[in-house]
Amino acid sequence: MHDSPGPGHVNFTLDLTQEEARRRAEVVAALGDAWDPVAALRSEEEAHRLLYSGLDAEQQRTYAMLVAAGVLPGGDAGDAAPH
Secondary structure, eight states: OOSSOOTTOOOOOOOOHHHHHHHHHHHHHHHOTTOOHHHHHHHHHHHHHHHTSSOOHHHHHHHHHHHHTTSSOOSOOOOSOOO
């Protein structure tokens, strides 16, 4: 790789660090003061637990296979009764 530009080419560098910081600040501002990240995470974990609860044996095997393959995050599949 050459550090100097060839004929008719100009090196161009763009640092997006400041723009990314501004974008993140805008996202947090848009979420508002009432946003609770811990509560949001708990709600997401509860939704995941409920989604994969009540699986029958075949569904549980498929779930375990997908977790082992890295397709789904691991963890407890929930404790509701099978449908």
